[in-house]
Amino acid sequence: MKKLIWSLAVCLTAVSPAAAQELAGRYWVYVANESSDLISRVRLDRNGLVEESTIPVGIMPADLDGAHGLTVSPDGRHWYVSLAHGTPYGRIWKFTTGSDRLADTATVGLFPASMAVTPDGSMLFAVNFNLHGDAVPSTVSVLFTPTMQEVTQIKTCVKPHGSRINTSGTAHYSVCVGSDQLVEISTRSLQVARILDLTPGNERVLASPAPAPVPGAERCGPTWVVPSPDDRFLYVPCNQRGLILEISATSLAVTRRFATGKGPYNADVSPDGAWLVVTLKGDQGVAIVDLRTGTETRVATTQPVTHGVVITPDSRYAFVSNEAIGATRGTVDVIDLVHKRRVASVAVQHQPGGIGFWKMDPATR
């Protein structure tokens, strides 16, 4: 039974010899497998990419708890997973990294999805995606992590998704899949600070949240937002238009648009600010955008429905989760950002999605 599984996985793929030579250390990520209610801890080293262990989450034996989003605290001591399903509310579970021992839980809103932790580690923001509910505004939950208490729910928009906090810790960003907006929340006041309407070609700052677009309207379909490491820009995939918007974090003006493949979904920016990596849910691949030139390099992934991405602190590798379809196990691919190629892959569990970087060893190179 899934709740009893705590196994060392046997799946291991070799890193190509050339890539192995360049691998000076080891890297670990956690991945949430949504249709297994298992979290995979995955390690990359010279010997290859391995699913080190699987950690069961959830309490419902006959229902999926829906492990969806995953994030690791900035100090690397804890990881958090959102369990999207509930009766009706979802939950955030907090674990200690390494031991993978459950530390605490909290109830939040409907279908919690992506999360972000403030740089000081004290607060966690989780978007209550309410993916399948009626098209009414939902909220962003704010948790005080030492006690995992929900401090507040901030009402934002229809289907909020893509929770990220800027480097300085002053602002939380999310987008509205159902109402085409970018929402900035002040992490100090815990109130909505600014809203950007993402209607294609007519992006503008709004005075208040807008309702869901009428059916058939031209839509961006934003699914994610990620700030640049210097907090100057925000990058938003327009999932329905095959487009990435670069937005000034100061003015919220669109500064550049990058065309990508089908269904850009999640994104991450390398810590050195050089690369934007975007998962292409509709194209089974990732787009690596050179942020200096705006040019894109496409790398194919090993399974369809490419979902999450996280880049290592040394800006060298992107770890990518691929959901796959049905009973086929999903995979984690490692993309070498220097050589723009996939260097390792490993099968994990069913429907891997949310992915968070834990640590690298040695910590700095």
Next chain:
Amino acid sequence: MARRAPLGAVLLAVLTLGPPALEAQIPQGSSAELTAGLRVRGARLTPDPLALVRGDTVLLTIALTDREGARVRGARFAISWGSDVFNAKSIKDSVPDSYLIVGTRPGEAPFQILVQVPNDSGGFRWNPIGTATVQVDDWPLASVEIHEPRYAPYAGTTFRMTATPMTNRETEHALASIQWRSETPTVALVTPTGVVTISRPGTATLVATADDRVAARHTFQALPNPVQQLVITPRATTARTGDVVRFDVAALDRSGQRVRDLALSYAAHGLDSAGADMYEDGAFVAENPGAYKVVATAGQLGAEAVVEVIPRVKATPVELVARAGPPDVATSDLWVFEGKDGRDYAYTGTHAQGGGQRMYVWDVTEPSDIVLVDSVLVDARVVNDVKVNGDASWAIITREGASTRRNGIVVLDLTDPAHPDIIAELTDSLTAGIHNVWINGDVVYAVNDGTNAMNILDLSDPTNPRHAGRWEIRPGEENKSLHDVWADGRYAYLSYWDDGLVILDIGAGTHGGTPTAPAFVSSIAYGMGNTHTAYREGNYVFVGDEIFGCDKCVNGPRGYIHVMDVSDLDAPREVARFEVPEAGAHNIWVENGLLYIAYYQGGLRIVDVTGELRGDLYAQGRQIGWYHTAAPRDVLQPNAPLAWGPQPFKGNIFVSDMNSGLWVLHHERSERLSP
């Protein structure tokens, strides 16, 4: 997992300890602020005590103090709470050290005060320095409503009075409690909770006081007791454990006429052993065999009857007929039916473990030799439910975990039931997935995982399923969870988790409902919530819980079957229960007086539910058979039953088990009673 306050708070608390939650993100303070935090040992609150009325707002100011009680300024602090009794908003930016406290519902809840202090790595940690309590009162108590008693106040009789405290907004007061007293104790004595005993004829006045503040009086004329004789006659002098025995009690006056509105008291005494329940309405039911004396009294008068209780028929073995895999994927729900080709089939769904993307087709015409003949592959990771319509011409399977995240239902054509064809799907507005469905003619009632509403689908053309209606409790509110629906053509029974059982008129004509526009009839909830499934037979609805993560859940889920008497559909009431102590109930089926329960780790349970039901059916020995649905090999988990759903069919009992697949079992009672 339960949350606990930091231990430090216990040592340092100046008030009482409670569960914490922080009111806002507080960035790390300056070095001076953190240093100031080290001096803090307590706090003074203004106001203290902190009490307010539901809906009101109070300004709370917190002054931090040191060991000597002197004010400490400049420390950075926050408050933390974990209750919905109140809400708090920091206004420290405009009013120093202050919060707005809003009372959201009546009750009492603590909050904790935490101060930032330096940690070892140059950062900070939150140091708990004490807790305080917020008391939220209901709206002002305005009146007490005394309810008219059901019995005439004859001398010597005892009965219960009831009253309700009311607010000035004409709602029942949530916190006030009623205390009774008698102003005429020589005529009528009353206990503080309202049990009144009439001592002698005369004018009596009883007073119901709410919280010592608001009172109401009930003055009445206590009457001479006209009863000269009590005669009690059991309707059965011999009964089995679990049989409800009723008594005819005749209270006769001097002229031999019956006195109708007399309050009677009952008691049962075991002559051989203890173990019987005697209810206020005169129902007697024993859990243990033996002779019992039942006594009815009214004042000084009494009458006795003896009931001999014998054991119920012993449980008899449930025999294995056959079992079939699949060994590599978890099995979910099942449906067994006779196909249009005259052969018998079982369809089983599959669950996430191992990849729930198929519905399996089993030919079970020869139950001892079940044959896997086909499977239907869909884009899913859970095929949760399988249902076949009345004439076995089409079926529905439900999906969750589709790669497109558009789940909904899939419709199968059963022209060739051994090889069903996908003919349609409906995902619009059903993207979350449908946890359960129930088919009623051409109408399908579907549990929408996303909205927690019941979607009503028209399948008069199964190749073109379309939406025909929607029903939900508390439209517009999100805090609800629908799990299952069962219908009998007249009424639908919705299992609405913490809102309990909800009954709808879907064409009975009693409350104006139609199949596609249901009308609410009634509902009944109970403390533990988690209402998971329901099934009606006769005047009873059998309602199952599904409970995870509880204190008793050390070996898996818990939950049991509540028996609701719906002889008055407008006022359902719980009268009995069936609870296996060591396991948790899942899906059920009731047919011909037998309740079949897939009891998760408890396997299959068969319960005799014939006759009137009261009390603890398990303790009464009504379980007539059980089977441990576990197998040692060729299963997902060996020797570990996890029974999902039962269905009696043509003399056998089919059971799906998540770990071990499809079982065909046989029990002598099922053979006798099944069609």
